[in-house]
Ligand SMILES: [Zn+2]
């Protein structure tokens with residue numbers, strides 16, 4: 193079995209005999225991708241391998257060109273990620289204009305690659321914005337991304353570990369802290385409702 197990291201492609205002529213005794217150096221890699229259901233175009237793009245050689249491998253193995261089933265969203269996603277050291281996944285598919293966010297077009301919709309990664313890991317749709325928690329920008333590794341809900345929960349869990357008090361729902365005067373909770377410049381919390389009440393009382 194020959195494997196090579198050589199990027200040069202021998203570009204076997206299209207009329208080369210099917211069995212020459214000498215295999216295409218990327219045959220095994222191509223075979224693996226073809227079996228995963230990738231199109232000839234995608235195999236060519238990834239391996240920089242001659243299209244005729246890809247077609248011949250497919251013919252020899254009698255694997256039909258078009259996938260028998262349309263690809264699922266997750267399968268399309270899988271075809272567009274490349275593993276990097278550290279368990280990061282680089283997106284090789286489309287990017288959004290402007291923010292360069294990895295995106296995937298699927299059946300008329302647009303999905304962020306990170307949201308799909310989150311669903312692959314958790315089995316549920318994300319709540320809020322999904323982004324990587326690792327140090328690689330736009331990493332789409334399922335283990336590295338979290339949604340907003342998870343980030344908030346983790347922050348609370350960290351507060352628990354550090355024995356920091358939970359953020360209260362109401363102050364002593366029952367003002368809703370979602371609405372009236374504020375922070376001083378030193379980070380200390382105070383209730384804006386109570387502050388206003390004190391002002392009113394001072395003014396009477
Ligand atoms: Zn990562």
Ligand SMILES: [Zn+2]
Nearest residue numbers: 363367383386
């Ligand atoms: Zn208050």
